[in-house]
Amino acid sequence: MTRPLTMRSWLTMVTMALLLALTTWPDPSQSLPQGAPETVCDTMLPFHSGGSVLPQNSVSPFSVETSSSTLGQGQTLRVDLTGVPAGLSFGGYMIQARNRNPPHQIVGQFSPARDGTIKLMNCESSVNNSATHSNAGPKQQVLLEWQSPVDFLGQVVFNATIAQSYNEFWVGVPSQPVQIVRRDVSGPPLPTQAPPAGLGTTRAPYVPPSYVAPNNVAAVVADPIYNGCGQSKNCFGFPDGCVASKTCTSVSAVTVRGDVFEFEIQSGKGTNAAYVAVGLSDDAKMGDDLSTECVPENGRVNLYSSLTSLAPYAAVRSSVSQNSARLLDASIVDGVIYCRVQRDAVTTAANGRTFDLRNGMYHLLVASGSTLKENSVGYHDIGRLPSAQAINLAEVQDLGGSSRLLVQLHGAFMIAAWIGTTSLGIIFARYFKQTWVGSQSCGKDQWFAWHRLLMVTTWSLTVAAYVLIWVELKRAVWHAHSIIGLITVILCFLQPIGALFRPGPNDKKRPYFNWGHWLGGNLAHILGIVTIFFSVKLPKAELPEWMDWILVSFVVVHVLVHLIFSITGMASERHLSQRANTFQMGDMSHHQQHAMRNGMSMERKMDAPYGAMRKGLLGVYGVVLVLFVVVLILLVVLAPIEQFLGKS
Numbered sequence: 069m070t071r072p073l074t075m076r077s078w079l080t081m082v083t084m085a086l087l088l089a090l091t092t093w094p095d096p097s098q099s100l101p102q103g104a105p106e107t108v109c110d111t112m113l114p115f116h117s118g119g120s121v122l123p124q125n126s127v128s129p130f131s132v133e134t135s136s137s138t139l140g141q142g143q144t145l146r147v148d149l150t151g152v153p154a155g156l157s158f159g160g161y162m163i164q165a166r167n168r169n170p171p172h173q174i175v176g177q178f179s180p181a182r183d184g185t186i187k188l189m190n191c192e193s194s195v196n197n198s199a200t201h202s203n204a205g206p207k208q209q210v211l212l213e214w215q216s217p218v219d220f221l222g223q224v225v226f227n228a229t230i231a232q233s234y235n236e237f238w239v240g241v242p243s244q245p246v247q248i249v250r251r252d253v254s255g256p257p258l259p260t261q262a263p264p265a266g267l268g269t270t271r272a273p274y275v276p277p278s279y280v281a282p283n284n285v286a287a288v289v290a291d292p293i294y295n296g297c298g299q300s301k302n303c304f305g306f307p308d309g310c311v312a313s314k315t316c317t318s319v320s321a322v323t324v325r326g327d328v329f330e331f332e333i334q335s336g337k338g339t340n341a342a343y344v345a346v347g348l349s350d351d352a353k354m355g356d357d358l359s360t361e362c363v364p365e366n367g368r369v370n371l372y373s374s375l376t377s378l379a380p381y382a383a384v385r386s387s388v389s390q391n392s393a394r395l396l397d398a399s400i401v402d403g404v405i406y407c408r409v410q411r412d413a414v415t416t417a418a419n420g421r422t423f424d425l426r427n428g429m430y431h432l433l434v435a436s437g438s439t440l441k442e443n444s445v446g447y448h449d450i451g452r453l454p455s456a457q458a459i460n461l462a463e464v465q466d467l468g469g470s471s472r473l474l475v476q477l478h479g480a481f482m483i484a485a486w487i488g489t490t491s492l493g494i495i496f497a498r499y500f501k502q503t504w505v506g507s508q509s510c511g512k513d514q515w516f517a518w519h520r521l522l523m524v525t526t527w528s529l530t531v532a533a534y535v536l537i538w539v540e541l542k543r544a545v546w547h548a549h550s551i552i553g554l555i556t557v558i559l560c561f562l563q564p565i566g567a568l569f570r571p572g573p574n575d576k577k578r579p580y581f582n583w584g585h586w587l588g589g590n591l592a593h594i595l596g597i598v599t600i601f602f603s604v605k606l607p608k609a610e611l612p613e614w615m616d617w618i619l620v621s622f623v624v625v626h627v628l629v630h631l632i633f634s635i636t637g638m639a640s641e642r643h644l645s646q647r648a649n650t651f652q653m654g655d656m657s658h659h660q661q662h663a664m665r666n667g668m669s670m671e672r673k674m675d676a677p678y679g680a681m682r683k684g685l686l687g688v689y690g691v692v693l694v695l696f697v698v699v700l701i702l703l704v705v706l707a708p709i710e711q712f713l714g715k716s
Contacts, residue, residue: 109191249399306453369398486596493522502676
């Protein structure tokens, strides 16, 4: 027979139940004591109080920091979870690395902690690709080690859920993007990662809202080579000013730590570069520079050191020890070449030239090209730019590109002089002495007035251009262009001086002067055009090789115009001769001969036959000549034109 419960018994049972409830009720100041379950791999949402406790919407007081912004395939990275400010404690956490691009799969593996404070999770049928706490005790910092996949190239972002208390937690606390690049420089290229099969889940993976950005913004944030520019390392690239906008066609960064000199070099996306290089130059000019070249070959990026020469242009690898630099990291992803190189503090070339990076001042010279030569890089047709000032590499500062203004003015002045004004001035002197007869300017016949104006312009432009290039170079550089150009300048300079001592029309020495003046002018014209041909091969000019065809076209047009004028002149002379032969002087009376001489004298005061044809041809030639000059000057001013057309 059961005895009824007394009031005391009921009170005892209720008290025991309350005590049991108090001992088993979760502490609101703690997170899940044994870490997050694998059922929340997709959402990273703690299932606190059956999901009734929602994550905080405020900015997280905790941060996820990585030890590097760039990592090689299969390499290890340190990940820190800390409070901001330092010392702020938290209880629980969950962290994983996801591909920044769709389908945002979890990638990589975390390493177990020796003290057992980290619990590893197997999400999406992969091993150890997420991590959580093994105890919910307060902690001010968590250090984790994460290894990148060996078959993945791209960007990852670490996302963490961090709980300060049971009711206060933040989901999807992001790190800065980490670029995973190909780092195996000794073996064959590794394939890029394809999305794993069977990743379909009922929930979309968590993507931090702060990293959902337009494509152009993502591209800027994506490139880690710009991290620290102007703060911890010197960065320089082309086109000028591209470092600030993070849009360089080619860029180099130099980091100095004591006697360690690290160079990062990278080509731009979509440039189809065959190599990218950075040079150290005393004078911001090509020639006798130490060049560090990153060249993709047989599926991997190789490193070469060279000494550049100007005449002829070459990058000679045999002049520099290949052991003077070491390749630390390298990759080629989507056509973008990247390498990180450590150079010796002192490098001595075969010619005795010494590059002392600790004490020397150097211009950075960035270049890239689309072709390679045997045992050398090809011409830098994609672009080249030296820094405006020489710097000590250890002094971090903002670098701007060296101005090409003087070189551009030199080329433009010479083209205007020897393609434009000289060509037209010779035409006037040779074929228009019997045109516009009786018309004068400043007391001189029209042909002479125009000839003198054009040739004085040639003289002025040539002298100015020669002074400008001396100001730019500050030293003599001897090659075909400079030698023939110097001869041309001398002949040009002497022509007007000789004209000042021109004998009178009836002087016996006048024919000798005429022949000498004609020979000097035409020889200077020919040599001037040849000099322009040789300028196309100069690395400093950065002119396209197909400019030769434009120059050849000009020569052909100029010769044809001379031929037409000559034929017209001969026809005019024949016409005058036939008129004179109409009358036989022996059959004329004295009065008729006198009248004939008066008639011939009158004809000399009239334009020669076919004057309208000469004037029309002159107009056409003038227009064509202006077009040639404008096109050639544009090639000089916009050089390298390939880079300009690429932007367009």
